[in-house]
Amino acid sequence: MSKYRNYSKEQLILHIEKLEKQLKSTKYGLYWDKEIEPEFTIEYSKKNIPILQRIRNLTIKEKDNDLNHLIIEGDNFHVLTTLNMISNGQGFVDVVYIDPPYNTGNKDFIYNDNFIDKDDGFRHSKWLNFMEKRLILAKSLMKEDGTIFISIDDNEYFNLKLLCDKIWGEHNYVGSFVRKTVSQRAMSKYFNNQHEYCLIYTNNKDLFPLIGRKKDFSGYKNPDNDPKGDWKSSDPTMRDSKNIFKIINPITNKVDIPPAGRGWAFTEEKLQEHLESGKIVFKEKHRKNERGFIYKTYKSELKSHNLLLNSLEFAENAYLNQVSSKELINIFNKKTFDYAKPLNYIKDLISFFPNKGTPVILDFFAGSGTTGQAVLELNQEDGGNRQFILVTTNENNICTDVTYPRLKTVITGIRPDGTKYSDGISANLHYYKTDFIPNVNNRDQAKYNIVERCNELMCIVENTYNELENNEKYSIYENNSKTKRMFLYTDFYEEKSFNEFKSKVLESSAEVVVYIFSTDNVIDETLFDKDSKVQVKPIPNKIYEIYKEIIEGIKRG
Ligand SMILES: C[S@@+](CC[C@H](N)C(=O)[O-])C[C@H]1O[C@@H](n2cnc3c(N)ncnc32)[C@H](O)[C@@H]1O
Incomplete structure (x- = not known):
């Protein structure tokens, strides 16, 4: 018997309305089993607040400038959470490149401490769960015009496309390109697959920085003082054009016709216009086999000053997998890691981006660190x-x-075995590692626990890594160029130590940022003179609130 028999008319109407609503809200898209097996990593962060600690004996400080690179060891879900916690809700990353596990079923993807096999019926669901959580966090770290590149192969390409459409919106999809991975026939029974993909998304396509290399304008000159500016002689013919007619040079009587299979790039009518405007100019002298006229392309006519990244850019042998194995062996003098990407692939990819200011390049599946080496080498090559x-x-x-x-090795030029690798590329590098603070129910206690251990995190925020002082009440850090100091008062207010802290703040001639522990996010305005140039900020409310938001978002699904 139908369960609806006993429904009243009102109940039935309510039920139909609910079903109607569900029908309307069901959209085209990707569906997978999100509940199948919660990820330990994510569950752990519900009960523990991730933070970052610096491993100071691994710091490499070779330069006096304030460009500091970071290696962060840990699960990227935790690391991306902490980076969000200190981002103040604002994206700061220009370019993300990632090379996640492709979920090949061949011991490349670990979910809850197990390698996921090809015969795991939920393998796609697990991969999507894993990727979705991380991509959402990555998106909020990206600037509004930030861009993400994701390497992938056939195993998850189509799922990843739909997942990214869901996260970034289909309209923010820029394109995808192929990379030729092997030069020879791959070992497959059915199909010879020699490439993988890379998907590109941006946070806001309207602001997308057209990615391309600067066009080479060296050939554009203006020897005849053409009022339309610099020009270059270009090919006046096109393949399969129907514009086939004779062009006779009235000075030398030379007759030009397009070569076989081609026609002119303009109609006979346009030829007259071009002659009048000076875009086509008859030569006064030419060799016998030379064309009797010049067809000019003006620099000002070019639609874009960039050669856009194109989908077959990396379809050449220069970017094959085998290249990267040799590169790593050259660093370690032995085999260390099998899945590195070729260095020139990542370098060429990054070099398509405008190199203005201090662009931040994030790779949260960094593996052997190819992206880091690419950034160091590019900076050295173009002063970036x-x-x-x-x-x-x-x-x-x-x-x-x-x-x-x-x-x-790349920075110092000396290999781990002590031999010389290169002249080195001087740079500063800090090594961080994830750590955790128990997420206690008492909010004020949780905030106190954070502030007690947030020094090293705040060094990243303010780019001040050199510790000048650190005691139970406060700490002081300075940047490499000694132009900025960060002061952290990390305990409850206590007059004697606060006055000591305050006098150190006011003594400083450098730019000063002061953080004061406050459980309610309010700071007493009278702590510093109103007209002093000191910037005072409460801590750690924003950090704690962003952590809470991320966890609530995870719980909502
Ligand atoms: C395919 S490799 C990336 C290789 C890299 N592109 C290179 O050139 O060396 C993927 C890397 O991501 C790391 N990885 C996998 N899951 C991760 C996670 N949840 N958090 C951080 N790293 C992860 C793996 O250890 C592996 O080294």
């Missing part, structure tokens, strides 16, 4: 100020034994 943030787990000691020593 790009900053890298690399995040990776320490699975099989990759972070401590490969990522860090690789970058140390």
